[in-house]
Amino acid sequence: xxxxxxxxxxxxxxxxxxxxxxEKVFAxxxxxxxxxxxxxxxxxxxxHVFRWVAxxxxxxxxxxxxxxxxxxxxxxxxxxxxEALLALRIARREVNQALQVALQAGYLGxxxxxxxxxxxxxxxx
Amino acid sequence: MNDxxxxxxxxxxxxxxxxxxxQAMVFSVAYHFLRNVAAAEEVAQDVFLELYxxxxxxxxxxxxxxxxxxVAVHRSLxxxxxxxxxxxxxxxxxxxxxxxTAEDPWLSAKxxxxxxxxxxxxxxxxxxRFQEDLELAEIAETxxxxxxxxxxxxxxxxAVLEAKLTRCLGxxxx
Numbered sequence: 001x002x003x004x005x006x007x008x009x010x011x012x013x014x015x016x017x018x019x020x021x022x023e024k025v026f027a028x029x030x031x032x033x034x035x036x037x038x039x040x041x042x043x044x045x046x047x048h049v050f051r052w053v054a055x056x057x058x059x060x061x062x063x064x065x066x067x068x069x070x071x072x073x074x075x076x077x078x079x080x081x082x083e084a085l086l087a088l089r090i091a092r093r094e095v096n097q098a099l100q101v102a103l104q105a106g107y108l109g110x111x112x113x114x115x116x117x118x119x120x121x122x123x124x125x
Numbered sequence: 126m127n128d129x130x131x132x133x134x135x136x137x138x139x140x141x142x143x144x145x146x147x148q149a150m151v152f153s154v155a156y157h158f159l160r161n162v163a164a165a166e167e168v169a170q171d172v173f174l175e176l177y178x179x180x181x182x183x184x185x186x187x188x189x190x191x192x193x194x195x196v197a198v199h200r201s202l203x204x205x206x207x208x209x210x211x212x213x214x215x216x217x218x219x220x221x222x223x224x225x226t227a228e229d230p231w232l233s234a235k236x237x238x239x240x241x242x243x244x245x246x247x248x249x250x251x252x253x254r255f256q257e258d259l260e261l262a263e264i265a266e267t268x269x270x271x272x273x274x275x276x277x278x279x280x281x282x283x284a285v286l287e288a289k290l291t292r293c294l295g296x297x298x299x
Contacts, residue, residue, distance in 0.1 A: 011237050015153045
């Protein structure tokens with residue numbers, strides 16, 4: 001007689017199950033509602049798609065916001081430029097008028113006349 | 126067939142291959158433990174249904190084998206707990222002489238019968254050791270028991286089996 005352990009190995013050899021075990025498992029699977037794991041897989045796929053769509057939408061929204069912001073800043077800068085030029089023009093006219101009054105009153109000498117004529121020359125392009 | 130079932134069909138091929146590859150191991154663990162073909166088949170079906178539900182959690186072929194073995198063991202233990210104790214089924218009698226590779230069919234059948242008389246945990250230890258050729262540490266991990274407990278269970282089970290077998294052989298000789 002072989003040692004007990006060898007006899008046990010021979011006695012407890014693996015057996016093939018009755019035929020069509022796989023088919024029976026599939027039949028049982030089809031008989032029951034979709035499994036929790038399947039529902040989880042489907043839900044996680046939906047979440048995955050949703051994440052991609054949300055990321056794409058967020059990227060678009062950020063890009064549009066950046067463009068709009070840039071355009072607003074450009075407009076504001078042009079406006080400020082125009083206002084500054086207008087202010088300078090008004091200031092020059094005021095100074096010019098003051099010089100005129102001073103000349104007529106005889107408060108200024110010949111050098112002031114030269115200054116005024118040079119201003120007038122610059123005003124006429 | 127609804128959407129869920131169509132998707133089940135999509136992954137049928139790999140799952141079916143998995144069943145075919147491991148069905149002998151799962152069925153044999155249950156069969157040697159329960160000594161009843163119908164019960165073992167029921168347990169095997171339950172194990173593969175459970176596998177289907179947890180298929181996404183399986184990380185590797187080794188993990189799959191470990192998972193299947195562990196679930197087969199625990200499902201078999203649960204099945205036995207639910208069933209009232211019964212004698213040896215007629216399946217075992219039909220099995221005599223059915224395995225042409227066994228050197229001594231009577232002895233193999235007698236040993237299987239003696240193994241079935243062991244208490245559940247030592248019986249499962251013997252099955253995992255001699256059917257699956259697992260090391261003590263692997264058996265301990267599968268059964269969630271300390272290695273020393275497994276070691277002593279196996280030693281005691283072998284002693285009991287040896288004593289019972291000697292007694293049986295003595296009776297046969299008389």
